[in-house]
Amino acid sequence: MTGLHRWVGLPVAAVLLVCGVVGVQLANGGGEYEPLRPADPCAARTVTSQAQGIDALTERLVLLGIDGAACRLHVSREAFTLELAQTDDPTDAQIDALRGGLKSAVMRMKADGTLPPASALVDESLDSTDLNDLVKRLIRALPDSSIDAALKTDDVLTRAVDDLDLRTVLANLDDQDALEQQIEVAVTGAVKASLEARIRDLV
Amino acid sequence: MRRAVAPLLIVTVALVLADSAVVTLALPDILVHLDASVGQVAWVLIAYNLVLGLAAVPAAMGFSRAQPRVFSAAGIAVFAGSSAVCAVADSIDVLIAARCFQAVGGALALIGCLELLVAAYGERRGVASWVTAGVVGTAFGPVVGGLLTQAISWQAIFVVQVPFAVLAVPAALAVRAVPVGVPDRHRPAVRANITLALMSAALTAALFLLVLLLVQGWGRSPATAAVTVSVVPLAAIAARPLARLLRPPPEVEVAVGCFLVAGGLVGLAIPPSASLAWTIAPQALVGLGLGLTVDQLTTRAMEMRLPRAHHAGWTIGARHLGVVIGLAILTPVFTADLRDAQVPAQQAITSLVLDAPLPPQDKIAVAEALGSELSAQAQQVPDLHRAFAKLDLDPAERPAAAQLERDLNAQVERAATRAFRDSFLIGAGLALLALVTLIPVGRRRPQ
Numbered sequence: 001m002t003g004l005h006r007w008v009g010l011p012v013a014a015v016l017l018v019c020g021v022v023g024v025q026l027a028n029g030g031g032e033y034e035p036l037r038p039a040d041p042c043a044a045r046t047v048t049s050q051a052q053g054i055d056a057l058t059e060r061l062v063l064l065g066i067d068g069a070a071c072r073l074h075v076s077r078e079a080f081t082l083e084l085a086q087t088d089d090p091t092d093a094q095i096d097a098l099r100g101g102l103k104s105a106v107m108r109m110k111a112d113g114t115l116p117p118a119s120a121l122v123d124e125s126l127d128s129t130d131l132n133d134l135v136k137r138l139i140r141a142l143p144d145s146s147i148d149a150a151l152k153t154d155d156v157l158t159r160a161v162d163d164l165d166l167r168t169v170l171a172n173l174d175d176q177d178a179l180e181q182q183i184e185v186a187v188t189g190a191v192k193a194s195l196e197a198r199i200r201d202l203v
Numbered sequence: 204m205r206r207a208v209a210p211l212l213i214v215t216v217a218l219v220l221a222d223s224a225v226v227t228l229a230l231p232d233i234l235v236h237l238d239a240s241v242g243q244v245a246w247v248l249i250a251y252n253l254v255l256g257l258a259a260v261p262a263a264m265g266f267s268r269a270q271p272r273v274f275s276a277a278g279i280a281v282f283a284g285s286s287a288v289c290a291v292a293d294s295i296d297v298l299i300a301a302r303c304f305q306a307v308g309g310a311l312a313l314i315g316c317l318e319l320l321v322a323a324y325g326e327r328r329g330v331a332s333w334v335t336a337g338v339v340g341t342a343f344g345p346v347v348g349g350l351l352t353q354a355i356s357w358q359a360i361f362v363v364q365v366p367f368a369v370l371a372v373p374a375a376l377a378v379r380a381v382p383v384g385v386p387d388r389h390r391p392a393v394r395a396n397i398t399l400a401l402m403s404a405a406l407t408a409a410l411f412l413l414v415l416l417l418v419q420g421w422g423r424s425p426a427t428a429a430v431t432v433s434v435v436p437l438a439a440i441a442a443r444p445l446a447r448l449l450r451p452p453p454e455v456e457v458a459v460g461c462f463l464v465a466g467g468l469v470g471l472a473i474p475p476s477a478s479l480a481w482t483i484a485p486q487a488l489v490g491l492g493l494g495l496t497v498d499q500l501t502t503r504a505m506e507m508r509l510p511r512a513h514h515a516g517w518t519i520g521a522r523h524l525g526v527v528i529g530l531a532i533l534t535p536v537f538t539a540d541l542r543d544a545q546v547p548a549q550q551a552i553t554s555l556v557l558d559a560p561l562p563p564q565d566k567i568a569v570a571e572a573l574g575s576e577l578s579a580q581a582q583q584v585p586d587l588h589r590a591f592a593k594l595d596l597d598p599a600e601r602p603a604a605a606q607l608e609r610d611l612n613a614q615v616e617r618a619a620t621r622a623f624r625d626s627f628l629i630g631a632g633l634a635l636l637a638l639v640t641l642i643p644v645g646r647r648r649p650q
Contacts (some may be wrong), residue, residue, distance in 0.1 A: 006449070006450050006451055006452060006455075007451065009449040010445075010446070010449045010451040010455060010456065011450065011455065011458070011462075012458045012616040013445075013449070014459045014462050014463050014466075015462075015464070017466070017488060017491075018462065018463065018465075018466030018467075018469075018470075018488060021466065021467070021470045021484045021485055021488060022466060022469055022470055024472070024484070025470055025473050025474065025475055025481065025485075028473040028475035028476075028481075029475040029476075030470075030473035030474055030481075031473040031618055033473070033474060033475055033476060033477075033620055033621070034547070034613075034617055034620075034621045035544075035547040035548055035550070035614050035617045035618045035621065036550075036551040036555070036614060036617075038550050038551075038553055038554060039554075048560075050560050050561060050562050050603075051562050051563055055562070055563055059563045062563075063557060066557075067424060070241070076550060077554075077557070077577075078549075078550035078551075078553040078554050078557075078573065079550060082549055082550065082553055082556065083490075085570070086572060101223070130472055136551065152551065173567060174377075174571055175346050176564065
């Protein structure tokens with residue numbers, strides 16, 4: 001083995017080995033193996049739900065609402081969700097952003113045609129209310145077109161979001177019964193207010 | 204007995220140097236068993252290396268005035284006794300104190316064994332066997348420690364050392380070595396020892412951080428981690444034939460070793476996934492680098508320098524203070540990075556839970572279970588399985604929940620891997636700094 005080979009043989013082998021190993025790691029995504037980055041909350045997102053009916057509507061509304069609220073506050077939806085989960089006393093700014101986000105979500109769902117007509121939700125709504133059976137039967141007997149003409153889903157939801165005490169909703173997230181009762185009261189109130197407004201417009 | 208004398212002394216040298224990192228894989232068990240904090244448990248590792256590093260040179264100075272075999276036997280006995288105390292320690296303070304005594308005994312044993320091995324084997328073979336035992340002990344320490352912890356308990360690491368050390372006491376007394384009494388003729392090999400210190404710091408990064416990443420970050424068992432990191436000592440053994448094949452000059456061999464360790468640490472910093480396979484090639488680079496540098500540098504620091512024990516003391520001091528420097532630099536970096544990794548990990552977990560194909564109430568249940576587990580397991584890489592085990596889900600939803608658990612664990616692994624990146628890169632920087640110390644510095648010619 002010549003003197004030159006003794007000086008360069010091992011260094012060349014080492015450079016080839018290191019470049020090979022680091023190159024293979026990088027080519028396979030090394031350096032980018034990091035946790036999922038939060039998406040831009042202001043970018044339009046397609047949300048889906050495994051639930052049906054009102055639960056599905058509520059879930060999509062909440063997911064889009066969180067996006068809208070996070071966009072208003074210039075944080076990611078994940079950061080916003082964690083902030084809400086880690087505090088017992090959300091700030092006024094957070095509550096306002098959440099309300100604004102939910103209302104924007106209603107508008108967006110109306111615009112993209114994913115908001116179901118009121119008639120599609122009536123049966124399920126009536127199942128969970130404590131109205132008189134006769135009244136329930138009467139409402140069920142109404143044609144869908146009459147219900148949809150009298151009640152606009154977006155109007156009811158917007159009124160319900162306005163009426164909801166969001167601080168209490170957030171505090172009740174782990175109490176299913178209390179949550180449902182609170183939402184039912186808000187939705188019932190919103191339905192009444194929407195009907196009254198409709199009648200006033202007709203008169 | 205006479206035939207067993209030198210092998211027993213060699214094993215003792217390997218044990219003392221293996222103890223530098225032998226408890227690395229046992230630290231999580233020690234933390235739980237002795238109800239210690241992360242900071243306290245790190246001292247089980249730091250205390251031994253710090254005391255060994257600081258005691259080596261004074262021990263070497265004292266050696267010149269003592270009977271070699273008595274000096275060695277006393278050191279080995281202290282090491283054996285302290286190992287026994289480590290095994291029965293019922294508090295972290297007792298364990299750390301016992302580790303300090305173990306290191307003092309270890310320092311005396313290392314210096315003494317060198318002279319006894321030279322007396323038994325002659326100068327060249329005696330020094331070579333001492334150096335090789337040190338490299339093998341350092342490289343295999345974490346592997347053996349991990350396997351013993353998994354198979355038996357962390358105490359077993361110390362228990363198994365006692366019989367070897369006890370047998371080595373009469374072995375040391377059986378060697379006929381005369382007091383050395385050589386005046387101080389040579390100055391310490393400053394450059395070789397600085398390079399050795401920096402390489403020890405870098406190698407600490409490789410072994411210490413890798414086992415932590417495997418056990419804490421990727422949730423592997425200590426035995427799996429031990430088997431995985433055995434690539435380093437195996438590659439270190441393969442380095443000698445490679446060097447013999449290419450026959451590079453010693454300074455080239457050391458420089459290449461430093462470069463290989465740096466390259467291996469860069470590879471460990473950027474794995475494409477949490478698969479153990481991605482650590483194999485980078486570890487092989489680190490092992491080759493270890494095999495090419497540590498024995499060369501140790502030999503260079505001691506070769507033709509008298510008194511031999513003094514220079515052995517300097518190399519032991521450099522190596523173990525290098526380990527302490529490595530731990531001192533890296534521990535705060537990776538603990539801070541692990542803390543900082545919590546936010547992106549929590550956000551990734553939140554994102555996946557929000558978008559999970561589960562009914563809304565199940566999502567809320569998962570979120571609540573995860574929230575309470577993450578709070579309970581603060582300051583450590585979380586085990587998310589406990590949260591999912593608590594859930595009472597509809598059987599139809601269980602496949603989706605199982606997939607969510609897998610996805611969340613993948614995010615935790617990603618966050619943990621990312622948290623170790625900077626520390627591995629700092630380790631690579633230390634290895635490159637070691638390379639810089641090898642650059643010849645020109646001297647001004649007198650006019």
